[in-house]
Amino acid sequence: MSVAVHTSPLDVVGVDGFVHLDYAATAPCVRAAADAVNALLPYYGSVHRGTGLRSQTSTLEYERARDVVAGFLGARDGDHVVFTRNTTDALNLLARAVPAGTRTVVFESEHHATLLPWADPVRLPAPASADEAVAAASSALRVLRGPKLLAVTGASNVTGEILPIRRLAEAAHRHGARIVVDAAQLAPHVPISLADLDADYVALSGHKLYAPFGAGVLAGRSDWLDAAQPYLAGGGASAAVGAGDVRWATGPARHEGGTPNLLGAVALAAVCTALADAGRSTSDEQELLAHLRAGLRSIPGAVEVSLFGPRSPRVGIVSLALAGHDPARVADRLAVEHGVGVRAGQFCAHPLVRHLTGRAGVAACGDTPGLLRASFGLGTTTDHLDRFLSGLAACLTVPARRRPAARSTD
Template identity: 65%
Template sequence: MTVTLMPALPTLPAPVRPDPLGVLGVPGEINLDHAASAPCARAAADAVAELLPWYASVHRGAGALSRRCTLAYERARQTVADFLGARPDDHVIFTRNTTDAVNLLARALPAGTTVVTFAGEHHANLLPWPRGSVRLPVPASAADAVRYLDAALSELARDARPGLPVLVAVTGASNVTGECWPVAELARVAHRHGARILVDAAQLAPHAPVDVTALDVDYVALSGHKLYAPFGAGVLAGRADWLDAAPPYLPGGGATSHVGAATHEVRWTTGPARHEGGTPNLLGAVALAAVCAAFAAADRDALHAREQALLARLRSGLAALPGVVELRTFGPEAPRVGIVSFVVAGRDSAEVAAHLATRHRIGVRDGLFCAHPLARRLLTEAAARTPGAALPPTALRASVGLGTTTHEIDSLLTALSTLP
């Protein structure tokens, strides 16, 4: 590929604290793969280091160590609840990650529940749902998403048995394109039809506030490892009734209030403990809560403005490179978080990613991003927009986050413009 002069790129606003969480990194390595796993925040690492000398069992002991750890764990739950704007009677259940959280809710669905999703979801929000789920086509716009859902729920109301529950499950922001979905509007449509709604906030929460009360959603799932707390914790937060009525997700110690001599003599507890059997991931919960507290204290508007400027710089730079085609579901001006997927005509995406890593120390993602139906559709649409271009069957993805700099964006653009 020949070297191409790029137009002037957007300048960045300069907030007083561009990285209030103190994201850790390796000097010389450019990490543009935040959407897969974000680096660790200093706030998370410090919280874990402070608690480690006190580490002991949670909910199981009367000693000082155990009581301190139990307090830390339950405080972490409340901090996460506050971060998500949870209602007073919502449950906040610690899980391993978003996939685990969605599977937990899938196991807790009342009998006969119909789940409605879109074909644009991550596999974590496609695969756990029961047979008979409704999968809507990928919409061309946010408005189309709202219309598709309204039509589907109207049809279900006519065809399904009265009184059977319906759950709408939708992403907050696409892990392929970064485009934000109209969550509040979808929630209004769902509730108008008597359905509940789950938001997969794995990609949205690191970039924008997620408030279940303000959005009026019923459940939200997220991962700590995408939220600068890579210690193996995730969260399912939402309405208690389905969760308290369901069999325990992980039967074991801590999930019971009584176990008798016979196998059937078991009384399960209610509340989050019902689904947190076994010794919980104390350090993961504390790390995640520390990041939530740091975000709550930060200037989210300034962080958003800085990310959007980085994103504009990246997208305009990619658009200026010959043979580079961005993938998108909605229009080019649709709101989005700091994720961009693209292809380089005539170049294998895996080979490009390997070249960037070995020659330029730049980490990006290649593949179909655990969203195969969506990614393949977008690749087909990209080929249709660029007739004659030989596009590869997989894509590249660059994703930014706290600590990403203009130098790193420019380094990626320069490396792509000088591919051998």
């Protein structure tokens, strides 16, 4: 295999000959991110901690990256942009920062990053429609007292369906609650704006947004973050340390203790700039999605699953229940026999996958109730999708060659 040569900032850095359709897990790096990292490496140094050329350059680039990400996310005056490791880290940070006694409302259909961090959450059943999601969240928030937070995904990492974030934000605010949006799957596909969505917080991962260098973001209202104890106690988060007391930093630095991930932040900002410069049209992706879904309808035994039905708006993610087949074995065959990488398992959304497989009427085949997921983005072509479709059809009709049993992934 030879490494492909690229020239555009949004060209995928990839390997020729293998089709990657697992963007929802980790998107490939694009040239803008790789170039930004390579350009900064000669100047790489400590951030906020030195006067030399390396430190000054690194500090400037780190804070410039924060400004770029703030603009990409439509941050308002006074919002903080805190760099984290990923979406899970960002949501755990917020869970640590909410006022004492805050009740969080969350759907069972969430990714574990959104489902699990909260103390004493109110868990709602997976909604069957966008209207039901808004009604259920509104009913739950109406009866709660004290600080309240609605935690919701922007787009499902299992079905790709887009939730009605603006309507959910209106419902939350009507009942005196705040809303945090897990935008890990939404941000790579459509524009995200805190101001336009009227969301209080948004969290995302660089590795889903074509910048797989270990950076994530929590962006949103500053008051809860400024009032909270630092997420990581240590250098950078501390402004002054005495014999028995500490004065903590204010602003984003309060929650960015230790040496920050400069290269991750700069790579993420470079992708944000490239995406903004290129425009955020979704028409090409929707054409690819329609092509994929049409092809799947002709493959017996492959049943697309969804929460809201086949006509609900969605991004480039499709999950399938496979009657009589273990999705992990099918995924293994797709990789080995057809050179196509997809994902099988429960996708860190176990309650949702159990719900969807039950609704699809497909019994578990293998160790766990799992699905097969194909997800795509920049660099994906109809040829890639056709290769997946033909490979899947073959896997569901042609017996596998004898190999060690595959295992379902999380």
